[in-house]
Amino acid sequence: MLTHGILSTRLGISPILSLRFSSAEPPCLTVQRLEGRDKGIVVFRINRPKTKNAISKELIARLHQEADSLATDSDTRVLILKSDVPGAFCSGADLKERKTMPQSEVGGLVKKLRGFADKISLLPIPSIAALDGVAFGGGLEFALACDIRVAASNTKMGLTETRLAIFPGAGGCQRLPRLIGGSKAKELIFTARIFDGKEAERMGVVNSSVEGGPEAAYEKALELAREIIPRGPIGVKLAKVVIDTALRADSEVTNRVEEQAYDRMAPKWDVMVSLLLTRRPTIAPPMNAIEQNFQRLSLKREDDKSLLCDFELKSRKDEILEVKRARLLEEGKDLSELEGELGETNAMRIDDWNKRRGNITKALGISSTSSSSLSSSDSLSSLSRLLDRRLTLLVQQRFGRNDYSSPWILPQMKNENGESLSETAHRCLSSYLPGVNGVSFLNAPFAVHTHSYSKGIKNELKTDAVGAKLFFFAADIVIPKSGEINFNKNEIVSHSWLTREELWATVNVLDYKKIISRAIVE
Known part of the structure; x- marks a missing residue:
């Protein structure tokens, strides 16, 4: 600090001001996610050069934080633990910091060291320690918690706490x-012996020792990680x-765990329940003679006093003349007078208009209604049309994701x-269509489809x-008295009620729509 002050004074800068421009301390831990062919490999890079990577409170807190995130990270396949400080993997606990700590905090710090070692050991992915330089005390304990250890041949390591x-x-x-066995472990711990990478490999403390530069151990660890990446992730984890x-x-417990692991290896299928919800045809009973006569007189009176347009009035007149024409044909009478009275009917005009519309549609290349435009009928009118037909509900679902919309399905x-x-x-019906009841709800599915x-x-x-x-379960729905059906908009993006023919043209999977179509009897 004195030297710093002298140099600052000679340069004409006050010591306080010069501190403002000093470079910040580098982070004690950097997490690197490799890309390209090494995607899936994560590297924990420890960097406390002034203390040879001694374990401080800040470092252990960061290690815990990153280990917790890895435990739930499905994209990570292998962890490598290494040092960015040449000549030092980790010198153990930061004894200088520990001297300044109250005695009541020391036990808590040791507990955190043990907790991080346990977290590394229990990670669902393989972990590799790349040892270079010195690895003493807690540093070697972190390496022992990893699944695989690689050391430079000149690495100095040991559990030296008894000193x-x-x-x-x-x-x-x-x-x-x-x-390495209890007896040999006791020898090394009791004597606090320090040994190099070659001896560590001979004893079985590390998997291999390598010759070369300061990054030799890391390169070997990276090589092992690249061998693991292509293997089946579930198989490796189990x-x-x-x-x-x-x-x-013991073997009895291990056999049970092994059996359970093999059960998890079996193909996993989602079990889904699909609802075939239909609206029954709404058909009135046939009218008797008195009701038919009353209807005819009522319609005639309405025609006389209504505000129908000329086209609508002519359509009514055409209908009466067509009925008269059919009766005359049946009786074999002359139709010449009637044909002159009929002239060009509105039905003929509509046919002509439809032909013209078809020609225009074809000329402009406008496609007919397809599944992509079903959402336009996403309203009550979709349910209220074609009262003499059975309609089936199709929806587009989110499946719990706001950024996803399924194809048209039940x-x-x-x-x-x-x-x-x-x-x-029943939960599906009450969740997606609250307030709607199903009738003739079967207690057993009528079909099963594997997708x-x-x-x-x-x-x-x-x-x-x-x-x-x-x-698949089937049910006819009971429409509320209000005539409206409320859908759960958090899950249902859009919906439409379709006839059998429309449904067949909309659903893409052949087996799926065969099941649906077979269940719809009109």
Whole structure:
């Protein structure tokens, strides 16, 4: 500090002012996510050059934070733990900092060191320690918590805590005996012996020692990580679980864990319930003679006093003349007088208009209504049309994601653990169409469809399932007295009520629409 002040004075800068322009301390830990062919490899780079990477409160806090994020990161496949300080992997706990700490905090710090070692050991991905320079005390304990260790041949390492009248408290007394046996581990810990990378490989403390420059151990660790990346991630994770269990438990427990792991390797399917919701045809019973006569007189009176346009009045007149014409044909009478009275009917005009519309549509290249335009009928009119036909509900769902919209499908919901399929079907109806009741709701599905997910769908849904098993339930819905159906807009993007022919033209998967079409009897 004195030298700094003298130099500052000679340069004409006050010591206080010069401190403002001094470079900031580099971060004690950098997390690097490799890209390209090394995508999936994450490197923890420790960087405390002034203390040879001694473990401070700040460093252990950062290590805990990053280890927690890795535990739930599905994109990471391998972790490498290395030093960015030449000649030092980690010199152990920061003893200078520890001297300034109250005694009540020391135990908590040791507990945090042990906790980080446990987190590294329990990560669902393989971890590799690249040892270079010195690795003493807690630094070596962190390396022992990794699955694989690679060391430069000239690395100096050891569990040296007994020189300070303490013992390895971050898992070293547990993990070292598992690697080299209890007797040899006691020898190294009791004597606080320091050994190099070659001897560590001979004893089994590290997997391999390498010759070369300061990055030789890291290059070897990177080479191992590249070998792991192409392997099946689930198989690697489960193999780690079984091996770690075998190191701690007896064969009976390990056999059970191994059996459970193999069960998890079996293809996983999402169990879904799909609802075929239909609106029954609304057909009135036939009228008797008195009702027909009353209707005819009522319509005639309405025509006389209505504000119908000329086209509508002519249509009514055409209908009466057509009925008269049909009766005359049936009786075999002359139609010449009637034909002159009929002239050009509105029906003929409409046919002509439809032909012209078809020619214009064809000339302009305008396609007919397709599944992409179904959302235009996303209203009550979609349900209220074609009262003499059975209509089926199709929807586009979010499946819990605001940025996703499914193709047109029947409403469906994932079956929860412990829930029957029938319970899921009722939950689907009440969740997506609140206030609507289903009649003739069957307690068993009428069909099952197996659908394999494409790679794109798996990425969209972020699932590890290979596909879905769809169980179809059918129900006729009871429309509320208000005549309106409220949809759960958080899940249903759009909806439409379709006839059998429209449904067939809209749904793309052949087996799926065959199941639906077969269940619709009109």
